[in-house]
Amino acid sequence: MPVRVGIPRGMYFYKYYPFAKTFLEELGAEVVPSPETTKEILDSGVKFCIDDACLPVKVYHGHAYKLRDNTDFILVPRLTSVSQKEYICPKFGGLPEMVKYSVPDLPPLIDTEVNLHRSQKDLKKALFKLGSALKIKNPLRLNNAYNKALAEHHSFKSKVFEGNTPNQLINGAAAKNKIEGNHTIGVIGHPYLIYDSFVNMKLFKKLEDWGIRFVTPEMVDPHIINERCNELSKRMFWSSGKSLIGGALYMMDNSNIDGLLLMTAFGCGIDSLAVEYIESIARKTYSKPFIILSLDEHTGDAGYNTRLEAFKSLLDWRLTDDNNISSYGRSVHSY
Numbered sequence: 001m002p003v004r005v006g007i008p009r010g011m012y013f014y015k016y017y018p019f020a021k022t023f024l025e026e027l028g029a030e031v032v033p034s035p036e037t038t039k040e041i042l043d044s045g046v047k048f049c050i051d052d053a054c055l056p057v058k059v060y061h062g063h064a065y066k067l068r069d070n071t072d073f074i075l076v077p078r079l080t081s082v083s084q085k086e087y088i089c090p091k092f093g094g095l096p097e098m099v100k101y102s103v104p105d106l107p108p109l110i111d112t113e114v115n116l117h118r119s120q121k122d123l124k125k126a127l128f129k130l131g132s133a134l135k136i137k138n139p140l141r142l143n144n145a146y147n148k149a150l151a152e153h154h155s156f157k158s159k160v161f162e163g164n165t166p167n168q169l170i171n172g173a174a175a176k177n178k179i180e181g182n183h184t185i186g187v188i189g190h191p192y193l194i195y196d197s198f199v200n201m202k203l204f205k206k207l208e209d210w211g212i213r214f215v216t217p218e219m220v221d222p223h224i225i226n227e228r229c230n231e232l233s234k235r236m237f238w239s240s241g242k243s244l245i246g247g248a249l250y251m252m253d254n255s256n257i258d259g260l261l262l263m264t265a266f267g268c269g270i271d272s273l274a275v276e277y278i279e280s281i282a283r284k285t286y287s288k289p290f291i292i293l294s295l296d297e298h299t300g301d302a303g304y305n306t307r308l309e310a311f312k313s314l315l316d317w318r319l320t321d322d323n324n325i326s327s328y329g330r331s332v333h334s335y
């Protein structure tokens with residue numbers, strides 16, 4: 001019987017699941033992803049995780065717990081850096097310990113460190129260590145699995161770049177990015193916020209029903225994101241902050257994008273810097289409709305929907321009535 005490796009559907013799942021799945025399957029493992037987030041998963045995450053963690057970390061704990069009975073191992077990599085000369089949020093580095101000591105009844109964790117700060121080549125070394133954890137040490141087999149995983153990762157990234165959401169691709173649903181409508185908005189946020197349809201309260205379904213097309217940072221050319229971040233006075237070394245800020249600057253300048261929706265986790269240190277910067281630029285320099293939705297486990301449907309509807313009304317109003325003459329400041333219509 002193949003060894004069953006569980007992958008929690010949270011944190012960087014929406015970026016790296018196809019990569020990890022292909023690598024593990026090539027080594028003969030059966031990959032078991034946890035199901036889509038539900039209230040039950042969120043509640044168990046909140047129960048087991050420390051109180052002051054952000055929402056995505058709590059959700060991740062709930063997903064790990066969900067995998068406790070039907071897996072032999074759970075993959076919780078220790079992600080330190082996923083790009084050369086950049087770091088990611090330290091919470092990723094602490095996840096294996098947090099999960100191991102907070103969530104009961106789990107099978108052993110595979111907590112291989114991935115640290116590409118020095119060189120992208122260190123990815124291969126990390127994967128060879130991951131293979132060893134599954135008792136596979138044959139370099140040819142590992143190398144082959146690595147190459148196939150990398151090819152799958154590039155193909156997945158290009159499909160997201162073309163406008164498919166990671167969820168559609170991972171769940172095998174037909175591409176739904178051809179929404180007919182009058183507006184296109186930028187949706188900015190960490191992948192584990194904007195692509196988790198429970199956490200984002202079915203945001204994309206709502207936009208689709210309203211005929212609003214959307215662009216996310218993963219749908220923007222990474223070279224453009226780099227270029228836009230190079231305009232900053234200091235080098236941005238947080239990978240996720242870079243994608244948020246570079247993506248937002250591009251979207252604010254793009255005349256095909258009518259408004260910006262920024263989704264953030266309450267209490268997130270990286271977002272507190274990135275969001276403040278984006279908001280200040282949006283307010284000072286642009287007059288596009290702009291909304292910030294801050295999420296935690298207490299965020300309720302009613303307030304969220306009201307704010308989204310107000311944002312939609314603003315977009316509609318802009319299209320039909322707005323003459324862009326402001327009676328106060330740059331525009332009365334941006335907030």
Ligand code: SF4
Binds near residue numbers: 190265
């Ligand atoms: S970047 Fe923010 S939201 Fe993401 S894990 Fe870190 S603290 Fe949480």
